[in-house]
Amino acid sequence: MQANQIRDALEQLRSAHAGTSTDAYVREALDRLGPPRRPGLGGPRDGVSLAPPEVARLIDHTQLAPDATDAAIQQLCTEARTYEFASVCVHPCYVPLASSALETAPVAVCTVIGFPHGANHPVTKAFETKQALEDGADEVDMVLPIGRLKSGHMEAVEADIRAVVEAAHDDVAGPRAQPPIVKVILETALLTDAEKAVACVAARRAGADFVKTSTGFASGGATAHDVALMRQIVGEALGVKAAGGVGSVDDVQRMVAHGATRIGASGGVSIMEGMTSETDY
Amino acid sequence: MQANQIRDALEQLRSAHAGTSTDAYVREALDRLGPPRRPGLGGPRDGVSLAPPEVARLIDHTQLAPDATDAAIQQLCTEARTYEFASVCVHPCYVPLASSALETAPVAVCTVIGFPHGANHPVTKAFETKQALEDGADEVDMVLPIGRLKSGHMEAVEADIRAVVEAAHDDVAGPRAQPPIVKVILETALLTDAEKAVACVAARRAGADFVKTSTGFASGGATAHDVALMRQIVGEALGVKAAGGVGSVDDVQRMVAHGATRIGASGGVSIMEGMTSETDY
Numbered sequence: 001m002q003a004n005q006i007r008d009a010l011e012q013l014r015s016a017h018a019g020t021s022t023d024a025y026v027r028e029a030l031d032r033l034g035p036p037r038r039p040g041l042g043g044p045r046d047g048v049s050l051a052p053p054e055v056a057r058l059i060d061h062t063q064l065a066p067d068a069t070d071a072a073i074q075q076l077c078t079e080a081r082t083y084e085f086a087s088v089c090v091h092p093c094y095v096p097l098a099s100s101a102l103e104t105a106p107v108a109v110c111t112v113i114g115f116p117h118g119a120n121h122p123v124t125k126a127f128e129t130k131q132a133l134e135d136g137a138d139e140v141d142m143v144l145p146i147g148r149l150k151s152g153h154m155e156a157v158e159a160d161i162r163a164v165v166e167a168a169h170d171d172v173a174g175p176r177a178q179p180p181i182v183k184v185i186l187e188t189a190l191l192t193d194a195e196k197a198v199a200c201v202a203a204r205r206a207g208a209d210f211v212k213t214s215t216g217f218a219s220g221g222a223t224a225h226d227v228a229l230m231r232q233i234v235g236e237a238l239g240v241k242a243a244g245g246v247g248s249v250d251d252v253q254r255m256v257a258h259g260a261t262r263i264g265a266s267g268g269v270s271i272m273e274g275m276t277s278e279t280d281y
Numbered sequence: 282m283q284a285n286q287i288r289d290a291l292e293q294l295r296s297a298h299a300g301t302s303t304d305a306y307v308r309e310a311l312d313r314l315g316p317p318r319r320p321g322l323g324g325p326r327d328g329v330s331l332a333p334p335e336v337a338r339l340i341d342h343t344q345l346a347p348d349a350t351d352a353a354i355q356q357l358c359t360e361a362r363t364y365e366f367a368s369v370c371v372h373p374c375y376v377p378l379a380s381s382a383l384e385t386a387p388v389a390v391c392t393v394i395g396f397p398h399g400a401n402h403p404v405t406k407a408f409e410t411k412q413a414l415e416d417g418a419d420e421v422d423m424v425l426p427i428g429r430l431k432s433g434h435m436e437a438v439e440a441d442i443r444a445v446v447e448a449a450h451d452d453v454a455g456p457r458a459q460p461p462i463v464k465v466i467l468e469t470a471l472l473t474d475a476e477k478a479v480a481c482v483a484a485r486r487a488g489a490d491f492v493k494t495s496t497g498f499a500s501g502g503a504t505a506h507d508v509a510l511m512r513q514i515v516g517e518a519l520g521v522k523a524a525g526g527v528g529s530v531d532d533v534q535r536m537v538a539h540g541a542t543r544i545g546a547s548g549g550v551s552i553m554e555g556m557t558s559e560t561d562y
Contacts, residue, residue: 066398066424066499067471070432091400093426115398117347119372121412128405135402143347145374151351190348217498218347 003033006229009194017152022198025154028205029197032233048257052275053084055252058261060110060139060241061268062089064216070097077101083272087139089264091115092132099136110139113164116215118143118187122163129167129182139181140168141212141241141264144202146187149195154202161206169207183210183241183262186230189220193229200233210262214244221245224258231259249274284314287510290475298433303479306435309486310478313514329538333556334365336533339542341391341420341522342549343370345497351378358382364553368420370545372396373413380417391420391462394445397496399424399468403444410448410463420462421449422493422522422545425483427468430476435483442487450488464491464522464543467511470501474510481514491543495525502526505539512540530555 007030014026050058061083063076073094080088080102087108090098098109111132114120120128122145129140142164148156161184168180184203188196203211211230213222221244230240242255243264249271252263265271288311295307331339342364344357354375361369361383368389371379379390392413395401401409403426410421423445429437442465449461465484469477484492492511494503502525511521523536524545530552533544546552 064398064400065428066400066468067427067431068400069428070434072428091398091428092402092405093400093429095402117345117372117396119345119347119349119374120409121373121376121416124373124405124409124412127408128401131402131405146348147346147350147353147372148374150348153351187347 003232006193006197007033009192010197013192013194013198020152021155022152025198025201026194028201029194029233032201032235033197048253050253050256052272055249055275056083056085056268056272058252058256058263059083059085059268059271060087060089060243060262060264061085062216062243062264062266064089064091064112064115064266066091068094070094073097074101077105077107079269080107081105083268085268086262089141092128092135092137095132095135095137108138109136110141111137112215113140113142115141115143115185116187116217118145118185119147122160125160126163126167129164133168133180137180138178139183140164141183141185143185143187143215144199146190149191149199154198157199158202158206161203161208165207181209182207183212183239184208185212185215185243187215187218188213188223188226189218189244196226196229197233200230204234204238208238210239210241212241212243212262212264214264216244216264216266218244222255222260224254227255227258227260247271284513287474287478288314290473291478294473294475294479301433302436303433306479306482307475309482310475310514313482313516314478315513329534331534331537333553336530336556337364337366337549337553339533339537339544340364340366340549340552341368341370341422341524341543341545342366343497343524343545343547345370345372345393345396345547347372349375351375354378355382358386358388360550361388362386364549366549367543370422373409373416373418376413376416376418389419390417391422392418393496394421394423396422396424396466397468397498399426399466400428403441406441407444407448410445414449414461418461419459420464421445422464422466424466424468424496425480427471430472430480435479438480439483439487442484442489446488462490463488464493464520465489466493466496466524468496468499469494469504469507470499470525477507477510478514481511485515485519489519491520491522493522493524493543493545495545497525497545497547499525503536503541505535508536508539508541528552
């Protein structure tokens with residue numbers, strides 16, 4: 001898909017929600033897409049070839065099955081320590097366990113907020129964020145309110161994200177080396193390209209640190225197209241996390257080539273073993 | 282499946298979690314199942330034939346799609362008013378809208394807590410409950426912590442449920458005619474029969490008002506077998522809500538025959554129209 005088509009889609013979104021706050025978000029998305037005839041989205045910026053340790057440092061090693069047990073979380077943490085993944089990503093009820101298991105490891109603890117539907121009250125998301133940070137989380141991946149976005153309430157979407165960002169940035173607890181990171185999950189499988197673009201504008205305005213494609217629980221996950229689109233809208237100031245269906249080294253390289261700076265994957269070990277066997281070969 | 286098989290499964294669960302709090306929950310479940318050779322579970326208690334208004338008063342008219350818009354919630358409320366369903370069931374961010382739309386209608390507002398994974402911190406579930414009641418909810422359907430249950434932490438499961446029950450029963454806000462109702466979603470598709478049984482014991486001990494089969498977002502929904510099992514364990518003191526895949530009048534009658542006292546359905550209008558056309562015929 002070309003930037004021109006996304007421009008058209010944004011103009012349609014503006015018409016559909018005429019007279020609402022959507023207008024301002026569409027304008028900003030159009031500005032960030034650049035002038036017409038700009039080279040199309042979707043092409044990799046350059047060839048990417050990452051060594052195993054670089055791949056590992058991109059991966060949020062993820063176990064978000066609703067029936068994941070203590071033992072599964074312990075195993076996840078052991079694997080993360082072995083491969084030195086960027087983080088483990090677990091449900092809030094497992095943050096204390098993961099935080100304790102990784103106390104001396106160079107691996108962050110990431111959790112999820114308002115997951116996976118994003119349709120909670122914003123004050124609940126803020127509360128859940130504070131509790132997670134108090135329990136030892138370093139990063140929070142929040143789901144934006146998808147229905148609010150589709151109803152054209154862009155200011156409400158931005159306020160929802162800001163509630164989490166402020167809860168995280170106000171946090172002063174613990175011996176955390178760096179400020180907490182907030183990632184905003186768009187759930188791209190449920191959005192049009194224009195909605196993805198204005199969602200990125202809202203995340204950027206609200207002060208989030210990353211935008212992220214997917215929860216892994218919708219009908220689709222990360223695509224190179226979506227990563228490129230999100231990267232174009234957020235610029236270089238924010239990270240882009242590709243999550244959902246990223247299961248091989250090739251997937252990782254492709255996502256990075258299109259602008260991803262973090263990868264969410266439940267198959268991190270399999271990705272790393274794939275690299276090792278390739279190297280062996 | 283017969284009660285004897287469930288007894289065996291409970292004994293196996295007790296062995297698997299020997300030395301934990303699981304033992305007491307297994308004993309209570311065995312007591313409630315009754316002596317061996319009791320007639321098997323699964324047969325309807327009696328023939329059921331409900332008139333349309335009775336069916337309508339059983340139904341929680343449900344719209345929990347993560348991308349449901351304001352317009353979809355408005356339509357849901359209009360339909361609920363027309364048919365006089367028991368409630369509308371919506372995500373927490375839509376409780377104010379539904380509460381306002383149904384202010385003068387004999388239709389309750391139900392919302393969901395820790396939905397659909399149940400893997401939040403208990404204090405977050407309690408906070409979300411209080412906020413929902415303040416926003417106008419009359420009923421809350423919470424998801425129990427499935428992974429904690431599978432890890433054998435039955436006391437933690439009970440405490441998690443109790444946190445929501447206490448938040449609800451402490452509630453004194455608003456012109457509510459009746460105390461808030463708390464339903465506990467087991468997510469039966471992810472549980473063994475023995476786990477379903479001890480989950481019902483935990484819900485009963487924690488003071489919940491209902492047990493409920495499913496979120497509608499797992500691989501399976503309500504079955505007559507599960508409804509009969511849950512009814513047997515909770516006795517007559519609690520309600521049983523069958524949700525997930527209940528899409529016809531026949532489904533409703535079958536669930537009621539096996540012990541359900543509430544039905545969760547997104548296709549309530551279609552169920553009612555089916556009854557009307559049958560009557561016309």
